[in-house]
Amino acid sequence: MANTDNILEVKNLKKYFDMGRGSVLKAVDNVSFSIKRGETFGLVGESGCGKSTTGRTIIRLYGATEGQVLFNGQDVHKMGGRDLRSFNRKMQMIFQDPYASLNPRMTVGDIIGEGIDIHKLMAGRQRQERIYSLLETVGLNSEHASRFPHEFSGGQRQRIGIARALAIEPEFIIADEPISALDVSIQAQVVNLMKELQEERGLTYLFIAHDLAMVKHISDRIGVMYLGSLVEVAEGNELYRKPLHPYTQALLSAIPIPDPEIERTRERIILEGDVPSPINPPSGCRFRTRCPKAMPECAQIVPELKEVEPNHHVACLLYS
Template sequence: MTTVNTSVESKTLLAVRNLKMHFPLTQGIVLQRTIGYVRAVDGISFSIEQGSTLGLVGESGSGKTTIGRTLIRLYKPTEGQILFDNQDLAHIEGEPLRQIRQRLQMVFQDPYASLNPRFTIGSLIAEPMHIYHTGSAEEIRERTIELLRVVGLRPEYVDRYPHEFSGGQRQRIAIARALSINPEFVIADEPVSALDVSVRAQVLNLLQRLQQQFHLTYLFVSHDLSVVRHIADRIAVMYLGKIVEIADRDELYTAPKHPYTRVLLSAVPIPDPVVERKRQRIILSGDLPSPVNIPRGCRFHTRCPMAQAICREVEPAFEAKEGREHYAACHFSDKVEQELLG
């Protein structure tokens, strides 16, 4: 008789420590002088357990895509560590980086821009396998056909071109391409934002099914808390280059400890019509400040409905709050519910 081990071992696959990505801001055409820095990612830390999904939310310009692009080393980070399976991606180059990069893939927001229109979808899906020499031409062709099936597309589509497909189908093709070299970690950067509402659920369901099937770990980026709710185990909320709150999904929705999270939650419709009628939307004043001139003290103070004098001077620490692994950066985190719930 075989014994089945039902205990779930959790292992940290990715641990990001104090990651910064600052882009130089230059002036002058010939002699370029650096006149400042765009602090797109400004000292963030988080970790993701193998097989789980971390949702990353925040408004446009908060630095979500820059995190994704830095994690897969499209950029060389300004500072910090990216520990993937205990190897620091931030500090390796050349062949070792190329080898480990195979284990991380990114699916982009716009399936119209991310698939080269001059190639057949078969060659687009096969390209990463050719780059990493994963098999003979025949084996790669077979796997391409198999991948089309896995993402719910007909194998006979293999020699067609991207323009023959809808947005949802293109995103399936992009997902097949990302999965072709058996990654362990997938960054999905707003994978359904550019799609019609009617096909969003199908693509989200596909991502969830693939996660189970291939034991994938996800970083799922979205500006919309209602999308992340369905897919994430934990959620990190980002504001102007920093994570301001991170918690287990249900905890974040029911007991947020940062006013910005509370504001984002107030925009999420509630399915129960009685509760929905009572929902009070909190509208933020002003625009997101520029990441070139980040406000001193708490970077959210220029728009925070709870700001006090101390917030303009002292940056709040990102510290543990009550609840499992719940962290937030706010001087008044224990007052968020009573102040903003009305």
Template sequence: MKTEEMMVELKDVKKHFYIRKNQTLKAVDGVSFSIKKGEMFGLVGESGCGKSTLGRTILRLYEPTEGFITFKDQIVHQANAQQKKELDRSMQMIFQDPYASLNPRSMVMDIIAEGLDVHRHLRGKERKERVWELLETVGLSKEHANRYPHEFSGGQRQRIGIARALALQPEFIVADEPISALDVSIQAQVVNLLQKLQREHGLTFLFIAHDLSMVRHISDRIGVMYLGKLVELTTSEQLYKKPLHPYTEALLSAIPIPDPDLEDKRKPILLKGEIPSPISPPSGCVFRTRCPKAMEKCAMMVPEMKEYEPGHYAACHLYDEKSNWDHDEVAMTRE
């Protein structure tokens, strides 16, 4: 059950990769937000915006270049050896590719039990029964334990990955685009399974995806990323009802409407140009080179993330001096 207690907090987190002399790829560039205990927090954006890098940085697969990440008031990247073991048990990940993330030479029994072998030292019958229990939890049977990953469908392999993530009874799970590699018919099954596990086990999720329609269905709050920066953050309902950032508006306009008549009348927002390189991002607002509402100010100043309505944050100069929220009244020029 979701509470007001904070499970994970990020403060100005940056993850830069040094390519060569005088060249730095800014994959994550100053991201701050918090995830409440029991919450399903959605993180969306185009491919290459830094979503997966941020998720891996939270779990210590990458060291942050700057900033702080705390898990239950403990700074993750300042943990000692014993604290790191405890964090490994409490924080797990479901990977995007359900086949590449499973060792093709290992049977399902050993894949799921790997964490148990390291942290719980289970042996014999106790080990088998725990794996069988996990398989049944994700909708598989104990007969599947003695098979190899190539003997399963994509949806079944992702269920195995979920069972592995649950093995150590974690409190927080990063689901890195867990449905993007699956058939549409299977995606809903996996999403429903994650929601069921969240309710039954009180799990907290960071759900990373680029499919906004699915994120809307599953998430309590949603953060929108563009080129390494968080540009908007609010509840799922508010984001779809009243998006503030032009990038969010463009993403939402691309979601198909199931009514053919309404779909024909709709005018999606088409963003011109390519996504800038994170090695050499634009000055000021990183979205300005593709923004149909860009102003001169956007090239000179980096917009701050501000709360414009209760619980609704955005990083956009359009609203710096605006209080009535009427987009059409803002003086704008095309870039």
């Protein structure tokens, strides 16, 4: 039975891609986590680790190879008919590239109003007022409704993407690296806007990013991915205060610190070698080929994600 405190439960999720000639790319491999109502769950890791594929599989842009995605207790990948239509309204996505995700042939008003039309929520003057209200909510104005995406800056386009996601009043939003394509000066504005909207509307977020400092700013809990698998899950402050997995420790050691004295004296963990191919991942622990603390048994045993401290889970034989 699903936990009623959780809006989303991901259980042993796998997403494999057939690459031909017998090769299989294991983009997401046996990933499990849950997200409580009203919280922000950050998902971080290097490029190519499977974070975005996880998000796209949750929202059904990709079909799952194995496992379950339970949204409000219902299996997303078994939905059809009215249940699927309801799900499509309750879960929305903000995409990484704010230009590629907006139709260049549609006005901003029609882009935001598309979901309203599909779900037949309102029409005419009421629809127009709803679009104007959404534009003002994200820091734009009603005059922008008649313009096209190419007439806006990157930050403004991402605000349009947020307005589109909000148009049908979803409960859950997957933000797939929503700030990575933006200038640093704009990133904080967009993240702060998302936090304000969450408080006002009771939204739940899955926030996917590789910027660990920004993820800490917005997330209640954080999951760290490496080569298709979760290696550590903990509350945000706890993860930064006491990272347990060697990979998490290396990631956090790379975050610049504004104090030059601390930055000069602290220890940096440099990972050697490249990330292995997800088509042919290492046996046992996938991180062992780059891990400074690897042991012989790491090549034979696949570590399970286990709770080693209260609300702190890690997949590492050092803690088994």
